[in-house]
Amino acid sequence: MLIVQDLHVYYGGLHALKGVNLHVSKGEIVAIIGRNGAGKTTLLNALSGLVKAQRGTITFRGIPIQGKKPHKIVRLGLCQVPEGRRIFAPLTVSENLELGAYLKRTPQEKAKSKEDLDYVLQLFPLLKKRLHLRAGILSGGEQQMLAIGRALVGNTKLLALDEPSLGLAPMVVKEIFNVISRLRDDGGTILLVEQNAREALSVSDRAYVLEAGRVAIKGPSSRLLEEEKVKTAYLGKKRR
Amino acid sequence: MNQNLAQFIFSGTTTGAIYALIALGFCIVENSMKIVNFAQGDFLTLGGMFMFSMLYALHLSILPAIVLSVLAVALIGAAMERFALRLAKSKETVVLVFITIGASIFIRGGIKLIWGKSPKSLPYFSGAHPIDLLGARILPQSLWVIGGTIAVFLALHHFFHHTKQGKAMKAVAYDPKAAALMGINVEAMMMLSLALAGGVGAVAGILIIPITTMTFDMGVMLGLKGFAAAVLGGYGDVMGAVIGGLLLGLLESLGAGLISSTYKDVIAFVVLLLVLFLRPRGILGKEEWERV
Numbered sequence: 045m046l047i048v049q050d051l052h053v054y055y056g057g058l059h060a061l062k063g064v065n066l067h068v069s070k071g072e073i074v075a076i077i078g079r080n081g082a083g084k085t086t087l088l089n090a091l092s093g094l095v096k097a098q099r100g101t102i103t104f105r106g107i108p109i110q111g112k113k114p115h116k117i118v119r120l121g122l123c124q125v126p127e128g129r130r131i132f133a134p135l136t137v138s139e140n141l142e143l144g145a146y147l148k149r150t151p152q153e154k155a156k157s158k159e160d161l162d163y164v165l166q167l168f169p170l171l172k173k174r175l176h177l178r179a180g181i182l183s184g185g186e187q188q189m190l191a192i193g194r195a196l197v198g199n200t201k202l203l204a205l206d207e208p209s210l211g212l213a214p215m216v217v218k219e220i221f222n223v224i225s226r227l228r229d230d231g232g233t234i235l236l237v238e239q240n241a242r243e244a245l246s247v248s249d250r251a252y253v254l255e256a257g258r259v260a261i262k263g264p265s266s267r268l269l270e271e272e273k274v275k276t277a278y279l280g281k282k283r284r
Numbered sequence: 285m286n287q288n289l290a291q292f293i294f295s296g297t298t299t300g301a302i303y304a305l306i307a308l309g310f311c312i313v314e315n316s317m318k319i320v321n322f323a324q325g326d327f328l329t330l331g332g333m334f335m336f337s338m339l340y341a342l343h344l345s346i347l348p349a350i351v352l353s354v355l356a357v358a359l360i361g362a363a364m365e366r367f368a369l370r371l372a373k374s375k376e377t378v379v380l381v382f383i384t385i386g387a388s389i390f391i392r393g394g395i396k397l398i399w400g401k402s403p404k405s406l407p408y409f410s411g412a413h414p415i416d417l418l419g420a421r422i423l424p425q426s427l428w429v430i431g432g433t434i435a436v437f438l439a440l441h442h443f444f445h446h447t448k449q450g451k452a453m454k455a456v457a458y459d460p461k462a463a464a465l466m467g468i469n470v471e472a473m474m475m476l477s478l479a480l481a482g483g484v485g486a487v488a489g490i491l492i493i494p495i496t497t498m499t500f501d502m503g504v505m506l507g508l509k510g511f512a513a514a515v516l517g518g519y520g521d522v523m524g525a526v527i528g529g530l531l532l533g534l535l536e537s538l539g540a541g542l543i544s545s546t547y548k549d550v551i552a553f554v555v556l557l558l559v560l561f562l563r564p565r566g567i568l569g570k571e572e573w574e575r576v
Contacts, residue, residue: 092464094464094465114464114470115464118464118466126461130459130462132459132462132463133458134458135451135454135455135458142451143451143468144466146467147466195465198466
């Protein structure tokens with residue numbers, strides 16, 4: 045579904061991505077883990093067209109998308125839930141969801157949109173009670189649910205999540221990851237960027253470890269969970 | 285005395301309606317780009333000048349002349365976004381605001397070159413015969429001004445609160461990156477907002493100039509008054525723009541009529557300062573707070 049080849053991104057003088065190769069197939073959850081500054085967010089932003097890639101190719105559903113404007117990439121079905129949630133605080137929860145379905149214009153799409161909305165409200169029953177509240181007053185966890193829901197009501201073919209667990213309480217983190225595996229069971233394709241390596245590896249099928257703008261380690265998540273290098277660098281001490 | 289009071293209130297409402305229209309123009313650009321567009325007053329002059337040419341050079345009748353003038357200024361607004369604001373290397377607010385100041389000077393220069401420096405006037409829409417209303421004598425044109433302002437206000441209120449495009453525009457203002465990730469074409473949205481601001485500015489000019497006459501630089505003072513009205517009402521709020529505009533117009537008119545016409549601007553701006561000391565967000569401005 046998504047193929048990234050030899051992707052290079054420079055920020056001013058900084059070489060943030062140094063030739064990244066990766067792919068995501070339909071129905072997979074692929075995790076990208078790595079430390080702060082490893083280039084994870086830059087990678088997602090390059091995929092979404094928010095930052096320009098100087099070299100390399102990105103192919104999404106067979107279409108080259110590097111250099112395309114962000115809204116065109118969303119139209120193809122690559123939807124990103126950005127780091128820090130970035131919900132529209134002055135608007136209500138339901139208006140936020142309405143904007144998530146912004147690209148749905150034809151009557152068929154609008155009908156589908158209602159179905160998708162029901163699906164989202166079933167995933168996140170909490171949001172249902174908050175539909176008419178201003179999104180800015182939701183708790184951090186609720187905002188994250190709204191941000192994910194907002195991406196799911198679009199014509200999403202691949203959901204890219206940037207640090208969905210960041211700054212959330214452990215209970216909420218668990219809930220978010222439950223939803224992620226539920227999405228996979230329902231046939232969704234997900235690219236998950238996380239610092240929380242243990243959770244990310246538990247929920248995903250395959251993973252890439254990004255170090256200083258390069259893919260350092262890759263493989264099935266179950267194998268990475270057992271790999272010594274990953275254990276010491278990213279999983280911390282073993283839990284008893 | 286009572287009769288005078290009614291007169292002051294009507295004339296204040298008319299000027300206030302124009303301030304409100306200019307404030308609405310500021311409000312539109314605030315709701316997409318979060319910048320102050322200092323060319324807003326010049327959009328008003330441009331609208332009047334185009335109207336002048338449509339009527340006296342092309343000999344069009346009043347309705348097509350209005351439509352074409354509004355479209356022309358909307359186009360100039362869109363061009364200002366496309367060829368000035370969008371090309372800026374830095375998207376810092378200060379840089380963009382300075383570009384609007386540059387655009388304002390550029391537009392005034394252009395008007396002076398094309399239409400000259402001499403004052404011009406436009407005809408009343410429907411007769412010059414004053415109507416007696418509650419003891420005050422008002423020009424029919426004043427009713428056009430007030431009616432036009434109400435129409436523009438209702439349209440914009442509907443746009444920002446009840447249409448997807450309007451909400452998308454506010455989303456662009458709040459967080460352009462997140463808006464782009466919803467599939468919203470951020471640049472097109474900004475261009476649309478400048479076009480709308482241009483159109484609203486043109487409407488203001490076409491409505492008021494039959495009463496005031498126009499010169500190439502009239503947009504400067506009117507723009508400032510409209511800006512003050514927008515701040516007074518709560519910058520960026522559609523309803524606030526109207527309330528701020530009417531309040532400022534009434535204060536000026538009542539101040540001039542009841543106290544002294546020498547001090548009419550002083551009275552208006554003192555009230556503006558007082559409101560802002562007590563309530564920095566303006567009358568309808570909302571506290572901006574959110575959880576992070």
